[in-house]
Amino acid sequence: DAGITQSPRYKITETGRQVTLMCHQTWSHSYMFWYRQDLGHGLRLIYYSAAADITDKGEVPDGYVVSRSKTENFPLTLESATRSQTSVYFCASSGLAGGYQETQYFGPGTRLLVL
Amino acid sequence: AQSVTQLDSHVSVSEGTPVLLRCNYSSSYSPSLFWYVQHPNKGLQLLLKYTSAATLVKGINGFEAEFKKSETSFHLTKPSAHMSDAAEYFCVVSGMGYSSASKIIFGSGTRLSIRP
Numbered sequence: 415d416a417g418i419t420q421s422p423r424y425k426i427t428e429t430g431r432q433v434t435l436m437c438h439q440t441w442s443h444s445y446m447f448w449y450r451q452d453l454g455h456g457l458r459l460i461y462y463s464a465a466a467d468i469t470d471k472g473e474v475p476d477g478y479v480v481s482r483s484k485t486e487n488f489p490l491t492l493e494s495a496t497r498s499q500t501s502v503y504f505c506a507s508s509g510l511a512g513g514y515q516e517t518q519y520f521g522p523g524t525r526l527l528v529l
Numbered sequence: 530a531q532s533v534t535q536l537d538s539h540v541s542v543s544e545g546t547p548v549l550l551r552c553n554y555s556s557s558y559s560p561s562l563f564w565y566v567q568h569p570n571k572g573l574q575l576l577l578k579y580t581s582a583a584t585l586v587k588g589i590n591g592f593e594a595e596f597k598k599s600e601t602s603f604h605l606t607k608p609s610a611h612m613s614d615a616a617e618y619f620c621v622v623s624g625m626g627y628s629s630a631s632k633i634i635f636g637s638g639t640r641l642s643i644r645p
Contacts, residue, residue: 447633449635454637455637456619456635456636456637456638457573457619457635458635459632459633462632472632472633473634504572504573506573515561515580515623515624517563517575517578518573518575520565520572520573520574521572522571522572523570523571523572
């Protein structure tokens with residue numbers, strides 16, 4: 415029972431490089447989310463997806479791209495990393511129709527450092 | 530737009546004493562409200578949620594919260610703190626009728642410390 419996993423757990427990259435953070439869930443949940451966590455800001459929603467091939471922007475989408483070709487995977491790509499994207503990134507999922515109004519299950523997070 | 534304010538960035542209590550973590554929200558629609566807990570270097574875990582049923586919501590590990598519409602508050606309480614309660618706590622509001630950018634909003638968090 416793996417639940418929701420994220421990879422890598424830690425990543426160091428350089429400004430301008432492309433980085434992809436992976437998220438995989440085994441529950442067949444419809445909704446998946448990407449958040450970033452920064453000191454003093456709590457968690458902020460980057461993108462979410464209601465189902466395969468359906469994605470929408472959250473509060474802070476600039477500089478990020480997502481895709482969802484399969485229900486269980488929701489990768490987040492930083493097309494050209496910037497230092498301001500140094501953060502801890504959390505993936506989450508929730509089931510059934512309630513989506514963001516339902517309980518979300520969070521992955522362990524990815525710590526990203528952009529030099 | 531929706532918003533949520535956690536009134537204390539840090540709360541420190543002695544083991545065995547009551548815990549109160551305060552949360553105020555703003556929403557034009559009937560919101561769903563959540564409390565999540567995050568232990569160090571871990572993901573978030575749901576403590577409890579309110580979705581327009583009973584106003585007093587019981588959660589895991591002895592926590593509960595009361596939805597007070599007149600005060601737009603959703604404070605988290607526990608009668609007796611335990612050392613294992615030391616963590617970061619997030620109040621969350623979500624609701625229909627908002628743009629995708631503000632469908633779900635997290636508070637900035639309250640760090641709970643427990644003194645032996």
